Amino acid sequence: MSVFPSDKTLLNSPMAAESVEKAASCPKLQFAPFSSALEAGFWHQLTQKKLNDYRLDESPRSIKGYYYNGDPSGLPTRLTLEFSAFDVNGPTPAYCCAAMGTLYNTNTLEAFKSTDKKALLDEAANEIWTAIQSGAAVEDPSILSKFIILTFADLKKYHFYYWFCFPALCFLEGIKLVKDPVLLQQKFSPQQVSAFQAAYDGLCSSSGTTAVPYFLVKYSEENVEVALLKDWDLFFTDLKKVTVGVYDPCTLPQHPGWPLRNFLFLLASKWGSQLDVLEIVCFRDRTLQGCRSVQQSLVLEVKLPSLSPSAACPKGVGWEKNPKGAMGPRSVNLSECMDPKRLAESSVDLNLKLMRWRLVPSLDLDKVVSTKCLLLGAGTLGCNVARTLMGWGVRHITFVDNAKISYSNPVRQALYEFEDCLNGGKTKALAAVDRLKKIFPGVNAKGFNMSIPMPGHPVSFSEVTIAQAQKDVEQLEELISSHDVVFLLMDTRESRWLPTVIAASQRKLVVNAALGFDTYVVMRHGLKKPKDSDTGDSSPSSSFSASDSSSSSTPATPGTSLFSNIPGHRLGCYFCNDVVAPGDSTRDRTLDQQCTVSRPGLAMIAGALAVELMVSILQHPEGGYAVASGSNDRMNEPPTSLGLVPHQIRGFLSRFDNVLPASLAFDKCTACSQVVLDHYERDRFQFLSKVFNSTHSFLEDLTGLTLLHQETQAAEIWDMSDDESI
Amino acid sequence: MSSGEVSNISSYCLDEKSFHLCCKLFLQHSGVIRDGWSWADVKGSEEGYVKKTAIIPAKLGSLLNHKADDGMNAVTGVDECDDEAVGDYIVQSQVLVHYEYHILYSIGHQVPILYFRASTLDGQPLSLDEVWSNIHPNYRQRLLQGPWDTLTQQEHPFLGQPFFMLHPCHTEEFMKPLLQMADDKKRKINYITTWLSVVGPVVGLDVPLSYHTELPAPD
Numbered sequence A: 001m002s003v004f005p006s007d008k009t010l011l012n013s014p015m016a017a018e019s020v021e022k023a024a025s026c027p028k029l030q031f032a033p034f035s036s037a038l039e040a041g042f043w044h045q046l047t048q049k050k051l052n053d054y055r056l057d058e059s060p061r062s063i064k065g066y067y068y069n070g071d072p073s074g075l076p077t078r079l080t081l082e083f084s085a086f087d088v089n090g091p092t093p094a095y096c097c098a099a100m101g102t103l104y105n106t107n108t109l110e111a112f113k114s115t116d117k118k119a120l121l122d123e124a125a126n127e128i129w130t131a132i133q134s135g136a137a138v139e140d141p142s143i144l145s146k147f148i149i150l151t152f153a154d155l156k157k158y159h160f161y162y163w164f165c166f167p168a169l170c171f172l173e174g175i176k177l178v179k180d181p182v183l184l185q186q187k188f189s190p191q192q193v194s195a196f197q198a199a200y201d202g203l204c205s206s207s208g209t210t211a212v213p214y215f216l217v218k219y220s221e222e223n224v225e226v227a228l229l230k231d232w233d234l235f236f237t238d239l240k241k242v243t244v245g246v247y248d249p250c251t252l253p254q255h256p257g258w259p260l261r262n263f264l265f266l267l268a269s270k271w272g273s274q275l276d277v278l279e280i281v282c283f284r285d286r287t288l289q290g291c292r293s294v295q296q297s298l299v300l301e302v303k304l305p306s307l308s309p310s311a312a313c314p315k316g317v318g319w320e321k322n323p324k325g326a327m328g329p330r331s332v333n334l335s336e337c338m339d340p341k342r343l344a345e346s347s348v349d350l351n352l353k354l355m356r357w358r359l360v361p362s363l364d365l366d367k368v369v370s371t372k373c374l375l376l377g378a379g380t381l382g383c384n385v386a387r388t389l390m391g392w393g394v395r396h397i398t399f400v401d402n403a404k405i406s407y408s409n410p411v412r413q414a415l416y417e418f419e420d421c422l423n424g425g426k427t428k429a430l431a432a433v434d435r436l437k438k439i440f441p442g443v444n445a446k447g448f449n450m451s452i453p454m455p456g457h458p459v460s461f462s463e464v465t466i467a468q469a470q471k472d473v474e475q476l477e478e479l480i481s482s483h484d485v486v487f488l489l490m491d492t493r494e495s496r497w498l499p500t501v502i503a504a505s506q507r508k509l510v511v512n513a514a515l516g517f518d519t520y521v522v523m524r525h526g527l528k529k530p531k532d533s534d535t536g537d538s539s540p541s542s543s544f545s546a547s548d549s550s551s552s553s554t555p556a557t558p559g560t561s562l563f564s565n566i567p568g569h570r571l572g573c574y575f576c577n578d579v580v581a582p583g584d585s586t587r588d589r590t591l592d593q594q595c596t597v598s599r600p601g602l603a604m605i606a607g608a609l610a611v612e613l614m615v616s617i618l619q620h621p622e623g624g625y626a627v628a629s630g631s632n633d634r635m636n637e638p639p640t641s642l643g644l645v646p647h648q649i650r651g652f653l654s655r656f657d658n659v660l661p662a663s664l665a666f667d668k669c670t671a672c673s674q675v676v677l678d679h680y681e682r683d684r685f686q687f688l689s690k691v692f693n694s695t696h697s698f699l700e701d702l703t704g705l706t707l708l709h710q711e712t713q714a715a716e717i718w719d720m721s722d723d724e725s726i
Numbered sequence B: 001m002s003s004g005e006v007s008n009i010s011s012y013c014l015d016e017k018s019f020h021l022c023c024k025l026f027l028q029h030s031g032v033i034r035d036g037w038s039w040a041d042v043k044g045s046e047e048g049y050v051k052k053t054a055i056i057p058a059k060l061g062s063l064l065n066h067k068a069d070d071g072m073n074a075v076t077g078v079d080e081c082d083d084e085a086v087g088d089y090i091v092q093s094q095v096l097v098h099y100e101y102h103i104l105y106s107i108g109h110q111v112p113i114l115y116f117r118a119s120t121l122d123g124q125p126l127s128l129d130e131v132w133s134n135i136h137p138n139y140r141q142r143l144l145q146g147p148w149d150t151l152t153q154q155e156h157p158f159l160g161q162p163f164f165m166l167h168p169c170h171t172e173e174f175m176k177p178l179l180q181m182a183d184d185k186k187r188k189i190n191y192i193t194t195w196l197s198v199v200g201p202v203v204g205l206d207v208p209l210s211y212h213t214e215l216p217a218p219d
């Protein structure tokens, strides 16, 4: 901006002269400058023009704004540009005056800054001056309200920089007010006011318009006449005292707006030497509650200095101050309404808000949207869970999976397509992230291509495998710790064990979904009480062991009174219902291992239920500690605005039915029992590697399951078919 | 239901021809009381919409520091100049909001739809929260049950720019009792006027009483 120091002198010098003048003499006429006013559509249209028409062409463009003289008092004098500003031949809004402008749109911010503003202003001032001298401005005075707009559109960031200039020619010595300004109603009788109004309306209709920017006025007691500026010689026979009208957009009680400034220059240049006193009606045409009022128009009397028509172009002023009151450009950031990514985000947010406003006013959306979700498994369940989470506006989604996408996957796994299978297949965890971002760029998704060590799957082959397993465990611990909800969505039961233990130890909410052929279970794991709370409650196994084991061992009577009103911290985990440890492929009959193929709709149902369960839990004031709702509660007052918060949802597609069982944490559980957690928390990887490397009997011995097996033969009782009775 | 006059109610919708007639009468009256409504033609199409813009002083504290300072002023700024011919009486502390209201016809729902957008004078649109905070608290509770609950953000069908829109899915529902009542009393009403009186206040748009009392009745 090396040009600006000289701009500064330019902008200041005429002012300085006037300033000196002011100190010495009587009231001078002051004008309210225009404030630029842009409709949002203007920027959209400029963007379109820049992209499709102008491209890199920086040549000046004609543009059109308008101003209005009917504002109620208090509003600033505005020059408005709307989206139709680029269509200079388009209609001007009714009762508004058009102002023609020149748009200088630069290609770079540098060019915007370094554009010679002094030169632009000089050029415009000269154009106005020339039109005044030649008389063209008398024929068409709209040149007097010419404006300049300098813009730069940063279409990468959707930032727009702009600076308006409303060029005004400066009288060296200002304009002296002969009298204090008065309102038209003080000057005119009501009859004269209505005659004036009628005469102006007549002038408008005879000119085929709804607003005339500058006009001539003649009045007597009974009559008021008006005429166009170009009819001066016919209209005025006596130049002793003439009256002119100016369409005045200003609402201030004492001051006229900007359009009068250059008009006075024209009058002074053409007739200044002949006019003794000039009377000006600053025409304000308001309508309040259906009642038209022009009485508020301002009447000024001024003495015009005479100007030599051959004089050099007078100094011009007019660059607009920015909102801070300084000489500088303005900028506006429209990424919110133009950046497609931001638009997608705000639309998604708005949709959710609408759901709240319309249907569930007490819904705490922030709680849902801000929840960080860890999805262990990016297969059929993982894909559907992720999509449903996105539907709820959840932004933070992390996938863990070690598989690659195979040809059979895309038809069932909603985030993948055929191309993803080629060349050996993309990594699921990473491909899922890419797809989420394509669906919704605002998502904060990450993917981890890693295995989850499993009980009964030895890792002790070599130093390398041990180190890898340790690394995987640490990574998983880290991930669980940095998320709020852990979804268990794997296709093997064993792989659910480690995250169950870690999440139980870290007191993280776990939502688990598993599929059979036509059955599914979706459940939340019991959430142990915080570690520093009363230990009696934090180990439900000790207080419940007797009834617990007896109920566990009498499957014919589960789900009745014993299983109602179980608080969240006493609820079981996925493994609590098992009487065998994971890793035993011969006795293991749980859901996810009965069949690897399920009815295709099942994953969508279960994945959706898993997310909806999470949302319902989050809406409960006690979160994961919420008492489990059962099927019987379906008739009762629901505990949350969204309804029930069950422990488990067990569904049977063959009957299109589901039940809501709840079960207690099992004190001999191979995953969440206190003894397992104690060992894990004490020995960490040392304990875990023992579990990985040993057979199932290690965990069974540890928890006392072995003993239990000797007491009961009911190893198969936990099949789905039995649970239907719940 | 010919001519936009709801005299024989078989349905509470508004066919397209009636929409145009209602708009024409509405605009005629607007021209008389000069409250700023006009018809906007859509280029290259027979279609159009009724539009109005209004400047409303807002009480949004957040809007005053709407934009981050980008250092541009330091770069291109010059010292404040004191043009003596410029009044320094301009009140800048008040934030003005530019509201644009467009009434479109929904062929799908056979009812009018209100699109609107609010922006500050630099052209920055207000968020829905900001629009909401500008609604008089007395209205809010009622609006939560009323038309406000159908508010969505949508691209303007003619302009392709994001606007807020009062979704027409409930329009017929809330218009029905009003139209029925008018019919019972054998009163002729203009659908657009009645409808706008319900949805307008949501977005700061008042419909002067004279629309109901002085609007010429269609035959």
Ligand SMILES: [Zn+2]
Pocket: A572, A573, A574, A575, A576, A577, A665, A666, A669, A670, A671, A672, A673
């Ligand atoms: Zn357990």
